[in-house]
Amino acid sequence: MAASDLIEIEQLRFSRGSHRVLDGVDLRVRQGAVVAVLGASGGGKTTLLNLMAGTLRPDAGSIRVQGREPAKLRRSELFALRRSMGMLFQHSALFTDLSVFENVAFPLRRHFRLPETLLRKLVLMKLEAVGLRGAATLRPGELSGGMGRRVALARAVVMDPILIFYDEPFTGLDPISVGIIATLIRRLNDALGATSIVVSHDVGETFSIADYGFILAGGKIIAQGTPAELRASESPLAQQFLGGRPDGPVPFHYPSAQSFLEAMGLKRWEAGRS
Amino acid sequence: MSNRAVDWWVGIFVLLGIAALAVLAFRVGNLSGFQYGQGYILHADFNNVGSLKVRSPVKLGGVTVGEVTGIRIDPKTFQAEVSMRIDPQLKLPVDTGASIYTQGLLGEQYIAIQPGGMPQDLKPGGTITLTQSAVNIDQLIGQMVFSKAEGGSGGSSSGSSANAIPNPPGQ
Amino acid sequence: MSALDFIPELGHRVRESVPRLGAATRFLVLGLGRPFHRHFSIQQWLRQVYGFGVLSLALMVVAAFFTGMVLGFQGYYALVRFGATSALGTLVALSLLRELGPVLTALLFAGRAGSALTAEIATMKATEQLSAMEMMAVDPLAWVVAPRLWAAVFTVPILCVIFDLVGIFGGYLIAVPVLGVDSGTFWSQMQSNVSFRGDILNGLFKALCFGLVVAWIAAWQGYSAQPTAEGVGNATTRSVVAASLAVLGLDFILTALLFS
Incomplete structure (x- = not known):
């Protein structure tokens, strides 16, 4: 089991300023799986992805991706490692000055010198896979949000990566597009024999395609297991998150130094009355 | 695009x-610095070069034919020795004269050369002996005012000759 | 007590700005070194030269033409009192070649190309395009920053030469046909007082330095912008202000060094 773990994270800690985003995360991802990382907005999910991709360095703990530690690699080695990774960004991050075709062709053009006919075949194949071969000549500005996300997905997998990260792939899309993206994530993962990590707060869609899930809250993994196991979990935090209840272990109120009455200037009045 | x-x-x-x-x-x-690149060097000694500078023009009949390349003091004679680079196509007779004039009243100074009539030409590196120094305008005005105050009528012509070294022939 | 508060405040500012300055310098050095990187593309560089140079040309020509005409008028009225209008050509040419050409070119460049450069890079950052490049193992310094820095260094001197020439022509049009200065005097006085190396090339060297500084500031402001709509706007404003001030300050230093 341990030998085929593509990602191993141990006691990972990371802070932004004085705010501790990740406080001792342990996580293992098996090769070939679609793994969901669920958590509240601002809970450090995207940070975790960036740490795995090596764009951020951890304060403490270790991350091993394909047996190598991104934070300890030289820039050229890190870039070599990233060529086997793909990432779908929250806002698609398409290059607005290039056409859809050139966006998908971008990584290929930068890394290989392919004959134009072969390059064309590869790119159109990926666009066909996301159902947008007909949109190859359009500009990113002419696409809807869902189509943009699909083009970005085609670009993320054009190098045939063995590890694909998805950062909030369902946010801001209509239900049809959400369904399409979810199906594509699963299908591409199995077709490429890749491993996918889906970071999301959309429980239903994510669980419909995930083999395994982690729930991240308060900088820690509070629950993990298959979707069925997680749904059956008795952890109050997991229940609050999966059930979508507004208050619970994750408080509704952002912590404040003052009490509500003080903030409203009512403390004195109350004191005077008693 | x-x-x-x-x-x-x-x-x-x-x-x-x-x-x-x-x-x-x-x-x-x-681009005269390039134009006169192959020109030959002549020297001339002056009592006073005024505000003449390196790269000041050397003119013949109003046409620029060269430029000043260096100004230094001869430690033996205490005269200012000016080196200039002259257009190689221009052969100057040995009795050529050089004067320092001013362009307009306030303009910059330049060297005007007056060719002589001798059959021999000056060799590259040769020296022009007949020179006329820069006219010192302060001195000139001072003398004029002084002579006016004395009431003398011949003062105005003595002003220029006071500074003049032998007048070049053919002027 | 409160009168001395500026001392710790100053210390705080210094402590904040030293690492920032260090990061900006590192950014410049890395960016300038990237043409030898495999992700540097001549085609990208050409596109930037086109954007910075060809598209700024009309602005430069119009600005230079008016600057030269104003110089012609003002110079004439200043010189005519001393009866020295023959020096007008010299005055117009030297003002343009030494100061106005490089400085105005750089200021216009900062306003037109510099602000666009900041906004472009900041938007690329805000929309995760730079992160996407990083993830695709393409170095944004080589692909985005280096072509822009080198395009500016290459373009601004060319714009400056054109500015100088058009400006002198504008001055000529006012001096000779309008104010009646003798055409031969205008050009010959100019020729005998303008030195190719001392004035023309030094002016262009200034322009080159300004181009580098404007592009550096603009690219760095974009690169270090907050990745929000507001951050992009702030960065653009800061870029133009900082680049303009830097040009004027650097002009003083270069003038003291080159023309003294």
Whole structure:
């Protein structure tokens, strides 16, 4: 089991300023799986992805991706490692000055010198896979949000990566597009024999395609297991998150130094009355 | 915008820049430093060079034929020795004279050469012996005011001759 | 007590700005070194030269033409009192070649190309395009920053030469046909007083330095912008202000060094 773990994270800690985003995360991802990382907005999910991709360095703990530690690699080695990774960004991050075709062709053009006919075949194949071969000549500005996300997905997998990260792939899309993206994530993962990590707060869609899930809250993994196991979990935090209840272990109120009455200037009045 | 169009426009842009630089160099700036590169050197000793500078023009009949390349003091004679580079096509007789004049009332100073009539030419590195120093305007005005105050009528002509070294022939 | 508060405040500012300055310098050095990187593309560089140079040309020509005409008028009225209008050509040419050409070119460049450069890079950052490049193992310094820095260094001197020439022509049009200065005097006085190396090339060297500084500031402001709509706007404003001030300050230093 341990030998085929593509990602191993141990006691990972990371802070932004004085705010501790990740406080001792342990996580293992098996090769070939679609793994969901669920958590509240601002809970450090995207940070975790960036740490795995090596764009951020951890304060403490270790991350091993394909047996190598991104934070300890030289820039050229890190870039070599990233060529086997793909990432779908929250806002698609398409290059607005290039056409859809050139966006998908971008990584290929930068890394290989392919004959134009072969390059064309590869790119159109990926666009066909996301159902947008007909949109190859359009500009990113002419696409809807869902189509943009699909083009970005085609670009993320054009190098045939063995590890694909998805950062909030369902946010801001209509239900049809959400369904399409979810199906594509699963299908591409199995077709490429890749491993996918889906970071999301959309429980239903994510669980419909995930083999395994982690729930991240308060900088820690509070629950993990298959979707069925997680749904059956008795952890109050997991229940609050999966059930979508507004208050619970994750408080509704952002912590404040003052009490509500003080903030409203009512403390004195109350004191005077008693 | 296709790559080919970009290439064309950038090419035109660069050519425009080169053309503009060429016009600036030849029409606006004086490339005389290059022009007189192969010219020959002559020397001339003056009592006073005024505000003559290196790169000041050397003119013959109002046409620039060279430039000043150096000014130094001869420690033996205490005269200012001026070196100049002259257009190689111009052969000057040995009795040529050199004077320092001012362009206009306030303009910069230049060397005017007055060719003589001898059959022998000055050799490169030779020295012009007949020289007239710069006219010191302060001194000139001072003398004029002084002579006016004395009430003398012949003062005005003595002003210029006070500074003059032998007048070159053929003037 | 409160009168001395500026001392710790100053210390705080210094402590904040030293690492920032260090990061900006590192950014410049890395960016300038990237043409030898495999992700540097001549085609990208050409596109930037096109954007910075060809598209700024009309602005430069118009600005230079008016600057030269104003110089012609003002110079004439200043010189005519001393009866020295023959020096008008010299005055117009030297003002443009030494100061106005490089400085105005750089200021216009900062306003037109510099602000666009900041906004472009900041938007690329805000929309995760730079992160996407990083993830695709393409170095944004080589692909985005280096072509822009080098395009500016290459373009601004060319714009400056054109500015100088058009400006002198504008001055000529006012001096000779309008004010009646003798055409031969205008050009010959100019020629005998303008030195190719001392004035023309030094002016262009200034322009080159300004181009580098404007592009550096603009690219760095974009690169270090907050990745929000507001951050992009702030960065653009800061870029123009900082680049303009830097040009004027650097002009003083270069003038003291080159023309003294």
